[in-house]
Amino acid sequence: MGVDIRVENLNAWYGQVHTLKDVSLHISANQATALIGPSGCGKSTFVRCLNRMHETNPIARAEGSVRMGEIDIYRDATPVEIRRRVGMVFQRPNPFPSMSIYDNVASGLKLNGYRKRRVLDEVVERSLKQAALWDEVKDDLKKKSGASISGGQQQRLCIARALAVDPEVLLMDEPASALDPVSTAKIEDLIFELKCQYTIVIVTHNMQQAARVAERTGFFLMGKLVEFDATDKLFTNPTDKRTEDYITGRFG
């Protein structure tokens, strides 16, 4: 159900700063791919290039080829079209405080003009169950605002919201970094299950997390993709010395 992503020679700039340098990789469908690296290495920028979110910054620019399935997302489609096929979960939970839980989950559909009540109800239930949040909020769907639940629940709400539009790709930018260990574990379980249905790209600072959930992992350093390999190979027998240094904690 997911789709694969081929990136070739992707370069990105924020103003004059060259943030991504010639990045090329192939993200397989229905798998979880982790991206690790020290702060500021460009992994978040890379992920935002996959759904053209970096364009929301007026001084941002990208060049290169990113193909999702058959189409080039920069040349063959508009940002809005791409973002309807690619879901994104951010580092800090950002549910809409002025909307109920139900409306939050349904927002991707309602605000794009979808009206059919019955289908919306089903989609909301399905998404909340996928995000393992249904049991906790099913009685308060329309009564509680999206911001009145705990941090971990908010993040799962954001995941449900992203899933409700039935994306083909799910991008997650350090989704558990702002959460407590229990919520983090819940979210990792989620990713583990979801990856058979979607293509997941997860940015993480936490190497153990990458090891737990992802089949393949990429190591970024200063805007370059240093190494990209099967997760266990990357962590036990890295090819590049820089990767080894990072993994053993010599920097970052």
Next chain:
Amino acid sequence: MISALPERGARVEQLIKLRRSAANHFVTLLAVVSTVIVLAPLIAILGYLIYKGGSSLNLAFFTHVPAPVGQPGGGMANAIVGSGVILGIASAIGVPLGIAAGVYLAEYGRGGVLGSAVRFTADVLNGVPSIVMGIAAYGLIVLKQHHFSALAGGVALAIMMVPTITRTTEEMLATVPHALREAALGLGIPRWRTILSVSLRTATPGIITGCMLAFARVAGETAPLLFTAFGNQFWSFNVNQPIAALPLQIFVYAVSPYDEWHRLAWAGALVLIALIMVSVTLVRLYASRGEIKGGH
């Protein structure tokens, strides 16, 4: 002389300490007294209004038009209604324009030259005396139509509301966290829908507050109405005719030589103050609640 110095030194030191302490106490006293002096007129004004206005307030005030000069009774019903009409026109023009301009400034005009120019213009307009706004509306509408009208009065007040509402709307929208916009854009929701359903919706309590404050401010304005709405002794619902307004009527009655009209002026002032105070208090309550709700 060395032995004498420490003694004198100690005395001088003591004197300095006393002087510093006295100065401190004096200023404290000054501050307290000033506060009392300043709050006294407020209490006096409000007290006087309630006393003089309350005794003249009766049902007739709200239902009758002014009686002929010299005759007792009568009311300011037409002025209250007239104010309503003028404020309705002013809000219908001023609120949408102001909010839309505020949306532009907050969502599209953050960094550019155009945004700064609009912001600057709004701030300049906020400092223009209201009577000058009246002159502008006079030239625009009264001169063209060759008569005074409620419409001219409404326009004069509208151009006072626009810059105020623009700035408060912009301020409120700026408090909406950027993360919310990103979440919406990330879902593939178009920019215009994001602004409407996320930014505006989240900032709604604050924006309403801003509009109510602007409304309360122009509700008490007299100068711009002097030669636009002009005033009217009788009922009038025609937007193209001169119309009575509460602050205007209060002014005319207050400077008149008739006791009966003075009485009505006090009553009118009380009603005007009551309406404005209610708005200001509501705004404060609503604003503080809105902040708590919108946050978490």
Next chain:
Amino acid sequence: MSQLSPVTLPTPEVNSGGKRAESVAAAEPAPPSEIRKFLQTRSTSRLADGSFRGLMLLAAFSLFVIIALIVWMLVVNSKLSIHAFGWHFFTGRQWDPVGGSFGALPFIYGTVVSSLLAVAIAVPLSLCVAIFVLDICPQPLRGPIAFLTELLAAIPSVVYGLWAVFVLVPIVRDNVGPVLEKSFGWTGFFAEPNFGVGMLTASVVLAIMIFPVICSISRDVMRAVPIHQREAALALGATRWEMIRIGVLRNARLGIVGAVILGLGRALGETMAVTMVIGNHPDIVKNLFNPAYTLASVIANEFTEATGDLYLSALIEIGLVLFVVTIVVNAIARLLVWAVTRGDSTRAA
């Protein structure tokens, strides 16, 4: 590379994954492809985005339109008077509608003197109250006092005028006036005749009206002074007043000047309350009890009675003067306040 196992790989828990997969599969009523199909058919909304932005831009432009209209209205309609009198308009002391000669000096005098006097009365009071609320006042009283100050600001001009006519004027005429005459009559500022209406009464009302502005902005400016300045003064052993003087006032100086100028700007443009108690006589005398006339008041009083184009044009020229002066004064004030509070000046409106 060397054989390192820096990261122990936990074995994925297959069992819990399997259990969860069941509940996911069970809750799949709607075929996902309908959602995807729907979303694919939605428009790219380029047109909607563009139109929306265009609409908002138009609204923003309305502010330019408004100020352009005001300026145009004022300039075009005062041309007659400008051509007729030129610079003599500002030096002429005669305001003679019947004879057709218009000199605005009495109004300039009235406006400037009443405003400066109002500022002179209001500033010390404002600063004292600001200091009181910030540093001296016990915590529970702070909110109510701030609220009361806001209430003062919300009272409309005409209500101040009404109160001033029936309360302040008799006080100035009967109580305060004679006292001032006896004690300070020798200065020439307090002399007969004293009808209660005049420069002094108007200045007092103005002072009450501009007090809330000066006070609240001064408070904001003083509050914006970093707390370590106060702490430094206290650490050196300063008394409370010294701490305020050295740690706060000295740093907030510029902003307070800005607040004062803002208050001055308000006073210059104030119309109704002044009109009701200033006496409306274009005199230029030293006596503060004498009636006077301000730029705003003459417009308010005589606009609707103006016969003839020249008369109206002269009044509108006065409006132009008022407009230009208040803009300049407010611009200076905002610059100063902004420089100190870094952009909080929007609250001044």
